[in-house]
Amino acid sequence: MSGTDRVRAHAALWYADARYRLAWLVLPQAAVALAAGLALAVLKPTGGWGKPADSKEDEKLYHELLDKAGKDGDKAAFDKLKAGADAGNISARSFLGTLYNPEWASLYPKSPVKADAAKALTYYQQPADLGYPGAQRGMTELLLNRGRGQYDLKRGCRYGLAFYGNPAAIRDNHFDSWSTLFWIAGCYIDSDSGVPRDAQKAADIYMDTVAAKLPLSVTTFTDDLGRQPPDLVAAIQHNLARRGFYSGPADGSATPQTLAAVRALAGKAAGTGGGNTGRPAGNTPPAPPSGPKPTVEELIALAKSATTNAADEAKLRDLAEGGTMVAQYLYAQLLSPTNTVQRITAPDAARAIQYFERLAREASFAPAATSAAFLYDIGAPNLPRDPEKAADMTIRALELKDADILKNIEEDKWGTGFWAALQQRLAQRNLYQGRILDQRNDRTVQAARSLLGKQ
Template sequence: MSVAREDWLRAHGALWYGDARYRMAWFVLPQAVTCAVAGLCLALAAHGEWGRPATASKERLAELTALRDRAGKSGDRKAFEELSAAAARNQIDASTKLGTLYDPLTAPYFPKKPSPDDFSRATALYGPGAAAGELLAVTRLADVLLDPANSNGDLKRGCRLAQTWIDDPETLNRTITGEERLTVKLAKCYVHPESGLPQNPVRAGELVTAVLWRKHRPTIDAFINNLGAQDPALVTGIQRHLAEQGRYIGLVDGRANPALITALQVEAGIKDTVATPRPEPRRVTPSGPDPEVRALAGAARTDRQALARLKSLAESGNADALIFYADLFNPVSNKGEVFAPDAQVAVAYYERAAAAGQGRAASQAAAIYDEGWGNVAKDPKKAAALAIQAVDLKDYQMEFWLLFEEGSSWSGAFWGALQAELKARGFYTLPVENKRNPAVITAVRAYLKARS
């Protein structure tokens, strides 16, 4: 062994046994260098998003979309040929875009397309993208395979793809809006014994009513104007779903009846229902509370005669009087200094005020039912329904309470009931669980956006 080698070993031994940092460096530095090199290699090799098929770049997707639109909307033959050539080179996204030009279901969007309507050709073009997990291809292929006009449809494959579509996080984020037709097809999968999916009539009913809520005209025609022609299993699912939500009281027998049609008309926002219309409660004016009623409510805290006049005004249907009278009995604000609080009185008048257009009243009633304040029993399901009503009435306090965790302390059961309400409307697609989670907040935001 050379002298230099011996000197190095001697120095190394002295440092190894005498300096803990030196020993640590021998363990850490090689691993750090290895990780750095591996990270650099991965960065250089990556061409797509993590966890997704590495298809075309965003720029290339924009180019392909432009080609598709020029071909389909302007009749540009050169653009069509260029898109076809890209698809022939096995470019997945090009195949999917080209498929929409052959797809009979998307034909209305491309009135000048140079290609014929061809279910088989569209199916073949959507296939590679669907196999790669590309959501547009999955969605379009499911729609094509489940369409009754497609003589070469595939029920099991179509239902499986439709389930993949609705379970995708991207679908959760943007809800079912824009894919109402596919949503109804998936609903039918849940009641078809040969679909390959677990049979779930109630879930099927949820999906149909969610589409009706979006005022989708073909679904209104099918499930309101021609309800008697629908699959009895699906009608049963609709009946069960609406009954569970407290929006239908009638037989669960798979048959169309006036009560069910009325319930579906309400879901679709149709005012002229088959039932005898009830008079609308007087709506609250947009100018804010009546100053005279507000002053009367202030006096009613200590003046029994003012309290009696306020109650009389509330009984006449005055929306401002209804909510102010309820406030006086709310156990949160009434600590019994003058007269005893009464939560039952409070919620009764809050609910009447909400029916007259007072969003804050719905919020206050929801809070009382969720907490079970005073002499009111806890009812998270009713609280959730009132919360939705408050959102519909654009009560910003309720929006804050729902979106920001520090804004309120809703019970776990309330969050479960709210998820069920949003699921019934097609905004929440995950299983219901009795807790606040990111998915329900996403659903609330989507619902707010849809109602704005």
């Protein structure tokens, strides 16, 4: 029985049986290894005893079938892949999970099956438990992404850390999915993850993803650096100092110097900058979609289809993460809980607000400012209500001449604290005179109209 087989048997029991985890800690290792050997006889996933579950021959065969099925629409190839998966072949199960995985749908446009996160998890689980890195990555990206409807923080972090520490993942260059690493970093910060808090580990991974220019990460640590926990900001400052981008104190303050250092790091190519994280150099983020850019009409049609079609939702997300401005706005609307249209994408206010705020501030995209104001005014489970921010975004929308925001100011449907915050900002611009009252009044509306240019 090979060492690899024993490790995989140990992994399967470690995830599945709490008594086994306790035994590993209190019994001699040889006794536990014997238990793992007995378990392998029960768990062996292939028909041939002693044959590794993910032999290179199997991996090559089923990967070719995956490409034929997903990229060429070859039904016979899909049938062979599914037959192997249903027979228990670990490589086949992992690759079939990839075909169902919504995160990868854009790579397999001719797949004979619809993207289905639940089915992907079903096929991924056994190979993930046996230490197969591709399946561990799949489990991680589906379980830790709130927008996928299968969110499970503790379970996702368990697989994420197993993937991140898997030598096979490093050997086979699996660390090319930067969004997966972004989710893993959060495990070291979120108190509900079940993972001991380690701000420095989180910062080191986060800054790798910033260096790789992952849009989600760049936005999080530029637009929202001031909202991050102080110990994480201090750890980011340490990381930036090691890379040669920052020379100030590691005091946990989101200073302009820290923000400038993050921006500078985001402008460098992945794999450079001097940070030694133990990850393979040379990984680059996925390239933006090639070919002519879609028109606004095509993007609107894609967004409409994305409400029910997982493959189109993945295409819209890829365009948004690739920097297409209209796609960013439409994808943010898809994520926003203010959107009451029935859709397959789970609401994610935190991600939506990142897109809205960045579009409003950096791209001067007026509708995004209005959408951000509404979202901050109502709040959401993962976005605390913030009347101050709602007022800031309202002012930005007025400055950008969005008439829609004025229509809503003329009505009285805003939450507690909004009117006082808005009046304070208008008063600072010498547009509002009178007492600051947390209620709508004609002076506030007139001041807003003046800022918009309607007066």
